[in-house]
Amino acid sequence: MRQTVDRQELVRLVKDVYAKVATEPRGDYHFEVGRAVAGKLGYSAELLDQVPSEAVDSFAGVGYHFDLAELQPGESVLDLGSGSGMDAFIAATQVGDTGNVIGVDITPEQLENANRLRSERFQNVGFRHAEIGALPFKDGSFDVAISNGVINLVPDKAKAFEEISRVLKKGGRMAISDIVTEKQLTEGIVCDATLWASCIGGAMQQDNYRGAIEAAGMRLVRTRDNSEYEFLSESAQGASEEFGVKSVSLLAEKV
Numbered sequence: 001m002r003q004t005v006d007r008q009e010l011v012r013l014v015k016d017v018y019a020k021v022a023t024e025p026r027g028d029y030h031f032e033v034g035r036a037v038a039g040k041l042g043y044s045a046e047l048l049d050q051v052p053s054e055a056v057d058s059f060a061g062v063g064y065h066f067d068l069a070e071l072q073p074g075e076s077v078l079d080l081g082s083g084s085g086m087d088a089f090i091a092a093t094q095v096g097d098t099g100n101v102i103g104v105d106i107t108p109e110q111l112e113n114a115n116r117l118r119s120e121r122f123q124n125v126g127f128r129h130a131e132i133g134a135l136p137f138k139d140g141s142f143d144v145a146i147s148n149g150v151i152n153l154v155p156d157k158a159k160a161f162e163e164i165s166r167v168l169k170k171g172g173r174m175a176i177s178d179i180v181t182e183k184q185l186t187e188g189i190v191c192d193a194t195l196w197a198s199c200i201g202g203a204m205q206q207d208n209y210r211g212a213i214e215a216a217g218m219r220l221v222r223t224r225d226n227s228e229y230e231f232l233s234e235s236a237q238g239a240s241e242e243f244g245v246k247s248v249s250l251l252a253e254k255v
């Protein structure tokens with residue numbers, strides 16, 4: 001039976017699901033987790049071999065956007081909803097010792113994994129407990145913001161994009177992968193806690209998503225669909241087919 005809950009409850013459920021992903025990555029979810037899905041989405045074996053395997057095992061992203069981000073040595077990067085840290089560690093290898101990466105997340109179990117896996121090789125990475133809608137950073141702190149499968153889970157997306165834009169330098173890039181929809185979801189799907197936490201219920205209609213990015217002061221440079229990304233369960237697949245729920249990767253620039 002489906003569970004109907006309010007928005008605060010949804011965030012609590014999101015934390016419950018991703019605490020479980022952090023501690024039991026081989027569990028049963030509506031979505032794929034781990035190295036196989038990362039490979040399917042475009043991460044090369046060479047890239048994955050450079051970062052702690054436990055971080056790869058807990059990967060729950062929905063796309064690949066490092067080709068869009070084009071990270072350069074010395075850049076400062078913010079990973080929004082960094083999970084167990086896979087993307088943050090990859091970013092760290094690309095920006096090198098003169099750059100730095102900060103990952104933020106709201107799920108303690110994910111942050112614990114990420115901090116535990118941060119070995120000497122990754123002294124240029126840090127992880128903090130922070131909510132995307134209220135980032136604890138000064139204006140213009142970062143060259144690049146990355147995020148994988150996260151903004152759909154945030155109830156106030158306009159505020160999330162405003163915060164991302166605020167902490168980016170002028171000309172800074174946002175390279176993200178996320179779930180959007182072709183058709184507006186019905187209230188029944190949006191209030192289905194399980195579908196929300198599985199990256200479906202909170203997905204925004206794609207034109208509104210683009211509008212929220214632009215309203216926050218960023219210019220969309222490129223967007224592409226990730227047809228390789230699939231939901232696993234029947235209920236997730238049904239909602240996905242009916243409303244055109246899909247994964248996209250995009251690059252935007254702060255104007």
Ligand SMILES: C[S@@+](CC[C@H](N)C(=O)[O-])C[C@H]1O[C@@H](n2cnc3c(N)ncnc32)[C@H](O)[C@@H]1O
Pocket residue numbers: 014015018058059060061062080081082083084086087104105106107110130131132133147148149150153154199
């Ligand atoms: C689908 S997982 C993706 C994790 C990671 N990016 C990856 O690719 O493996 C979503 C992550 O976003 C975090 N998250 C959800 N809502 C958030 C928010 N409002 N602020 C910060 N992190 C959030 C969750 O705790 C979870 O770790």
